[in-house]
Amino acid sequence: MGGGVTPDGESLFENAACGLVLTNPDGTIVRVNATFCSWTGFTAVELVGRRVQELLTMGGRIFHQTHWAPLMEMQGSVAEVKLDVVHRSGAIVPILFNAVRRRHGAQVFDELAVMVVNDRHKYEAELLATRSQLEAANERLHGADRRKTEFLATLAHELRNPLAPIRTGLEIMKQVELPTEGGRARAMMERQVAHMVRLIDDLMDVARIESGKIELTLARIELRQLIDSALEASRPVIEAAGHTFRLILPEGSGALFLEADLTRLSQVLSNVLNNAAKYTPRGGRVELEVEPLRDAVAIRVRDTGAGIEPQRQASIFEMFGQVAGTLNKAQGGLGIGLALARTLTKMHGGRIEAQSPGLGAGSTFTIHLPTVAAARRDASPSWQEGERPVRPLNVLIVEDNQDNAETMCMLMELGGHAVRIAHSGRAGLERAASWRPDLILLDIGLPDLEGYEVARSLRADPHTAGCTLVALTGWGAAEDKRLSEEAGFDAHFTKPLAPAELFAFMHDTFGGPTG
Amino acid sequence: MKLQQRNNITVHGDGPATMLFAHGFGCDQTMWRNLTPSFGARYRLILFDLVGSGKSDLSAYDYRKYSTLHGYADDVLEIADQFAVGPLIFVGHSVSAIIGMLAAIKEPHRFAANLMVGPSPSYINDGDYIGGFSRGDIEGLLQALESNYLGWSSNMAPAIMGAPHKPELGVELTNSFCRTNPDIAKHFARVTFTADHRKDLPLVTTPSLIVQCSEDSIAPRPVGEFMHKAIRHxxxxxxxxxxxxxxxxxxxxxxxxxxxxxTELDL
Known part of the structure; x- marks a missing residue:
């Protein structure tokens, strides 16, 4: 042994590095050490006989009664309970408690060991404050994001409106003899408008996906249907860029089925094919290869184009990811298409990836999709393209946008129909009652009455109940279609109207010129 | 969702009448375990956790529904409908005594007796009425909850120390009855300690027993006497x-x- 003296038990208890308190099970203090006394400002004589819970703040006493006391009864211990003790001076001392209930002979005591946790308390308060700040900031961001999405949806909707009369106007020009230059200009305008409609549709889709408003219409389809549908849209783009195209379909890929929304998935594949065409210098090569996997299929689109820098291969699927990138700037693009493709693929239970050895080395986009067992194929409607002549009709156009009404009118007159125009819901009702048209093309967003209301009134009036009612609207969500069906519409077309679809509907409803 | 899972309902004992036990703020049904063995031979016993407490389905915690004690009272009526057999004796501790009282006011024919352990119709002092606490005290409780539920929240590893001399409690140590979601705990605390149901006391027609502790800082004796005066029978x-x-x-x-x-009621 050295020269030092080991402190005895009494001294160890009194001056321990933690406060020590011995109480009866009801909290009455029996013994307390000097450390605890110095932390709380009371003498041992003052403390003995008092209840330990009386040293707590009122809130702490409630906590003691509702948590501590039952825990002591039920498991004989509590650990790491932090409560505020009121110092003799009135100051608050944050203290961390550990306690064990133990039998000593015939008597049961609670043994408490406590630590002052000033710094930890401050740190914790800071953490909590930071957390609530973060929550508030998050909430604000969420709100801003929601407003941005709403803005995008509204913007897309508003952009569609002026395109409607332009598109119809171009359709009219097609049927009128134009000088060569005029014809070329018309064709150019038609292509550009079609492109603009696609961009706006993408924008609207993204906004609707972001706000969770898009729903898939799932059906069992053959993989081949998907590829045909996408190629139908993309082949002209690939050919226009002078690329050679190769489709690699291994044996057995004809027996691959998907549970999918054909329109949406072909939008995805077509987007990837169009990108390949767009970002590959003229005269390049684009390949589409199908690889059947176990319960899945990988669809690869390879090109010999611009390629992607390694660090950007993940971010190109982010919204607006193309904007800041080094991809061929001249080609532009908002960077919506790939974000949309990724979301739609995900909604189908699949994923999409991009690989590229680097800039200028071409890229491969792979779409993985789950496959399903072959079963009865859902019959898909076959749209016949081309002329759909219709017998002469009386057509009433109810539309508040003058240009739109005028161009629709011209289009109908070119088809040999008699046309009347009304610019409000009420005027439309009056005109319908007096003139008894065969077909009424009705805008939903009218200044006085909602189109739905006009439709219901028309259906309620025996003079007009038999008319064919077509809704024309900028809103094409399933919910809008349901509403128009409920209001009594026979058909619902989204603006800008594709005239061929309307003609097909008219042909099916009214029959050809002789029928 | 099934009621049984929502409220973690357990049924014990057997008898011609049913006792329905509801725990108070801060705990769960485990806290009845010193009492239930004595009743199990004579009654059918139903125990449950209030939604937001114990092993109840936390996803069923609807902040609007449970912003008043009536939300819990409606749950009690649902549980009684589905699980009670014969005359119903409700046993509620603290806040649940009031919850049972509200349920009995809504459907008095369902309740044969209401046994209230440490009840208080209002915890906040108001003029001549001494509930025991001020609004500031309740804020202090919320702070204490915030500090402690940091370590006790149900998604964190258990930190409650073992009790070596009671090994039979081992399971509870890893699945403590004080654990719950901190946000829910704070909401429940606020609803519990700011509720004022003094006006409802005269509406009670169910025979009621007030079990008053000789010394209780949460429900002091004058509060028990106040309730006794205001509740008929x-x-x-x-x-x-x-x-x-x-x-x-x-x-x-x-x-x-x-x-x-x-016994006085022949139950």
Whole structure:
């Protein structure tokens, strides 16, 4: 042994590095050490006989009664309970408690060991404050994001409106003899408008996906249907860029089925094919290869184009990811298409990836999709393209946008129909009652009455109940279609109207010129 | 969702009448375990956790529904409908005594008796009424909850120390009855301690027993006397006990008080 003296038990208890308190099970203090006394400002004589819970703040006493006391009864211990003790001076001392209930002979005591946790308390308060700040900031961001999405949806909707009369106007020009230059200009305008409609549709889709408003219409389809549908849209783009195209379909890929929304998935594949065409210098090569996997299929689109820098291969699927990138700037693009493709693929239970050895080395986009067992194929409607002549009709156009009404009118007159125009819901009702048209093309967003209301009134009036009612609207969500069906519409077309679809509907409803 | 899972309902014992036990703020149904063995031979016993407490389905915690005690009272009526057999004796601790009272006011024909352990119709002092606390005290409780539920939240590893001399409690240590979601705990605390149901007391027609502890800082004696005066057909029994949980710390005298009251009612 050295020269030092080991402190005895009494001294160890009194001056321990933690406060020590011995109480009866009801909290009455029996013994307390000097450390605890110095932390709380009371003498041992003052403390003995008092209840330990009386040293707590009122809130702490409630906590003691509702948590501590039952825990002591039920498991004989509590650990790491932090409560505020009121110092003799009135100051608050944050203290961390550990306690064990133990039998000593015939008597049961609670043994408490406590630590002052000033710094930890401050740190914790800071953490909590930071957390609530973060929550508030998050909430604000969420709100801003929601407003941005709403803005995008509204913007897309508003952009569609002026395109409607332009598109119809171009359709009219097609049927009128134009000088060569005029014809070329018309064709150019038609292509550009079609492109603009696609961009706006993408924008609207993204906004609707972001706000969770898009729903898939799932059906069992053959993989081949998907590829045909996408190629139908993309082949002209690939050919226009002078690329050679190769489709690699291994044996057995004809027996691959998907549970999918054909329109949406072909939008995805077509987007990837169009990108390949767009970002590959003229005269390049684009390949589409199908690889059947176990319960899945990988669809690869390879090109010999611009390629992607390694660090950007993940971010190109982010919204607006193309904007800041080094991809061929001249080609532009908002960077919506790939974000949309990724979301739609995900909604189908699949994923999409991009690989590229680097800039200028071409890229491969792979779409993985789950496959399903072959079963009865859902019959898909076959749209016949081309002329759909219709017998002469009386057509009433109810539309508040003058240009739109005028161009629709011209289009109908070119088809040999008699046309009347009304610019409000009420005027439309009056005109319908007096003139008894065969077909009424009705805008939903009218200044006085909602189109739905006009439709219901028309259906309620025996003079007009038999008319064919077509809704024309900028809103094409399933919910809008349901509403128009409920209001009594026979058909619902989204603006800008594709005239061929309307003609097909008219042909099916009214029959050809002789029928 | 099934009621049984929503409220973690457990059924014990057997008998011609049913006792439905509802725990108070801060705990779960485990806290009845010193009392239930004595009743199990004579009654059918239903125990449950309030939504947001214990092993209830936390996803069923609807902040709007449970912003008043009536939300819980509606749950009690649902549980009674589905699980009770014969005359129904409701046993509620603290806030749940009031929840049972509200349920009995809504459908008095369903309740044969209401046994209220440490009840208080309002915790906040108001003029001549001494509930025991100020609004500031309740804010202090929320702070204490915030500090402690940091370590006790149900998604964190258990930190509650073992009790070596009671190894049979091992399971509870890893699945403590005080654990819950901190946000829910704070909401429940605020709803509990700011509720004021003094006006409802005269509406009670169910025979009611008030089990008052001789010393209880949460529900002091004047509060028990206030309730006794305001509720018709009520009995007040004072149990020698320091603290707010006589069913845990003085189960014998609590049982005697309850059994005596039920005998008088022929239950």
């Amino acid at each position: 009520s009995s007040l029994r004072v149990v020698e006990n320091v603290g707010h949980c006589p069913h845990l710390s003085s189960p014998g005298s609590t049982f005697d008080a309850m059994r005596g009251f039920l």
